[in-house]
Amino acid sequence: MNAEARGAMVLTAIIALILTVLPLPTYLALVRPAFLVLTVLYWSIASPRAGGIGLGFFAGLMLDVFQSPVLGEHALALCIITYIVVREHQKIRSKPAFQQSLIVFATLIFYETILFAIDGWTHHPLNNPLRWTHTVSGAIFWAPVAAVLNLTNDRRR
Amino acid sequence: MAFGTGASSARGGSPGFRFTLYAILSIVIMFLDQRGEYLEQIRYGLNIAAYPIELAVSSPSAAWRWIQESVATRDTLRAENARLITRNRELELRSMRYEALAKENDQLRGLQEALPPVAERWLIAEIVDIELNSLRQRVLINRGTRNGVFKGQAVLDDKGLLGQTTHVGPWDAEVILITDPEHAVPVQIERTGLRTIAVGTGDAASLALPYLPANADVKSGDVLLSSGLGGVFPAGYPVGRVVEVHRDAVQPLAQVRAIPFASMNIDREVMLVWFREGHPAAPVAAATGAKSGNANMQPQVAAHPKPAAPANNTAPTATAAPAAPSPGDAAAVTAPAKTPAKPVKPVAEPKDAEEGPPIEEDIPPKPEPKSPAPPKTTAELRDMQPSTRRWPG
Secondary structure (H helix, E strand, O other): OHHHHHHHHHHHHHHHHHHHHOOOOHHHHHHOOOHHHHHHHHHHHHOOOOOOHHHHHHHHHHHHHHHOOOOOHHHHHHHHHHHHHHHOHHHHHOOOHHHHHHHHHHHHHHHHHHHHHHHHHOOOOOOOHHHHHHHHHHHHHHHHHHHHHHHHHHHHO | OOOOOOOOOOOOOOHHHHHHHHHHHHHHHHHHHHHOOOOHHHHHHHHHHHHHHHHHHHHHHHHHHHHHHHOOOHHHHHHHHHHHHHHHHHHHHHHHHHHHHHHHHHHHOOOOOOOOOOEEEEEEEEEOOOOOOOOOOEEEEOOOHHHOOOOOOEEEOOOOEEEEEEEEOOOOEEEEEOOOOOOEEEEEEOOOOOEEEEEEOOOOOOEEEOOOEOOOOOOOOOEEEEEOEOOOOOEEEEEEEEEEEEOOOOOOEOEEEEEEOOOOOOOOEEEEEEEOOOOOOOOEOOOOOOOOOOHHHOHHHHOOOOOOOOOOOOHHHHOHHHHOOOHHHHHHHHOOOOOOOOOOOOOOOOOOOOOHHHHHHHOOOOOOOOOOOOHHHHHHHHHHHHHHOOOOO
């Protein structure tokens, strides 16, 4: 299971990364959810042993290359939230979809707060309130993203 | 394993252990990346790893453009060809007059021979269709170290300064635009020679000039040129135009907004430029040695701009372009009666629009005492302006 799980994980993470950097019109880009973060969260809940923190770290590094003025920023933020989610994965997994969305929303807020803090500490401040919009759209998109990722998961099992 | 809980039988230790490991690793990476250039190699490697994704994302649109180009009809191509030929003629005509002007200018300055242009070499790069952070003003271009691109290189488009490279990979480079809030470009107001800093606002259509005192001689319509300080951009390249000056009686500084000439959102092709070392108009590195020109720390250099005062020995040439009056300015000079008188010297009295600019021209200190330029020549100079110095926008 492990190799296959990792294959599916890496593949979906790459697709999510592509969705993250795909050029979109400005308005759409601002409400675009952080697909890679959602994917990492999904795998941390669904398969915490195979994915989780390591996946979060490497996904974060790739996000850093594309989006971040300082390397390691997204990596650290993703490490922290995946750690929390992996610890609580059984509780989260048993929740209905709506409550999961709320949990994801809270997690994304925390994630963005970490990024916001690091941006400030490293003197690359970004105070635009629009940076928080993706937390809302991420919560909304959580159910469909999880459903799509479930397909790859179910087929494998 | 002190922190381990949950799935503790996982490979590579418990979540707590892995978390500690990766978190420390990321913090170390951040620290090193922030502190210096230790991580350029790692960034370079990650950049190579990310390149396939970049290609995967940008190739569909590139392919679409290629198809559009390939199936362009004969008529379209002919029309475009005709347009380009006309444009080329126009530019040739302008450059002819420009050369004559430059020669005359050199004579006036008593230089023995004409200087070569400050731009030694340039390279066209294309902006890659990739979304970096949509809230920061950064773009990715498709040239990297393999093409000789270096960090902190000036990027221009056909209308003005666009930005500079920040991270350079083997085949691509990240460009921070002059409108990014973290970017500051040292500029000079063309009409007065006043030096200041233009800081990005995060909005692609606006620059801020936050370090001008409330009584500074600046008004809407003033053209901003790069001043050559800061070590990245050479002197005399167009940056933007002032559109809004707001003076508040209780504030010591004026709030000035400018729009950049370069079309940040529309550009597909940009130019990377290599400048001649030692050329008087070449970028001068600041004394602090800030090499990336990420001028966060540089505003202090020119925070208290002195009107046309010499900051360094490049001043005479650096002001060569600004000193020449442009048509808009000639008109503008006559307008402002409300401009507060400068403490140092009256830059342009409203009434003598004819003689105003020549006075300015002589203000930049020249090592050799020169008699004032013959008015006739200056008048000619002005006559030639309208066609030769038309700023876009």
